[in-house]
Amino acid sequence: MKLLKLKDYQNPHKDYRLPAIPRKLRSVLKKENKPVILKKKIIIKNKNNHPEIALTEYDNILRTGLYKTQEVLQPNFQLKPNYFNFIARAENNTVVVIELADTKKEYEIVGFFKINNRKLNIMRKKTYRDGGQSIITDQPC
DSSP, rough: OSSSSSSHHSOOSEEEOOOOOHHHHHHHOOOOOEEEEEEEEHHHHHHHHHHTTTTHHHHHHHHHHHOOOEEOOTTTTTTTEEEEEEOSSSSEEEEEEOOOOOOSSHHHHOOOOEEEEHHHHHHHHHHHHHTTEEEEEEOOO
16 A cells, blocks of 8 residues: 655645544544544655655655554653654654644644664653553554
8 A cells, every 4th residue: 555656755745635543543542533644844844854764765654654553652741642653663663653633633644754672662661751651552553
């Protein structure tokens, strides 16, 4: 399943609507069925903030992070209670940060990137310390 074409990441010209997050994950998080939106400004922000990630990797990061999620963390629960990190664990863990606000029509992606295991462990500790949710699934959702 391809979410967007390479040219959409190279030269974003609109906001993109993606499929909803998996039902199993929505159920665990007690969230409604809503589309996911990837805004043009987030693609541009990601290109500036994460130049180490090739544009050819964007689709894989988003696809695995959102639809093959193995872990969900809320490391900034106190400051941003609606922000969740959807993680697919692998050699380079993929992370999609998504705002799951009940008051909005869509869930919004606010960032996406890769992290190593050391940074993932730091994120887990911060989640635990701040009282955020930590959900680990046996299999990708």
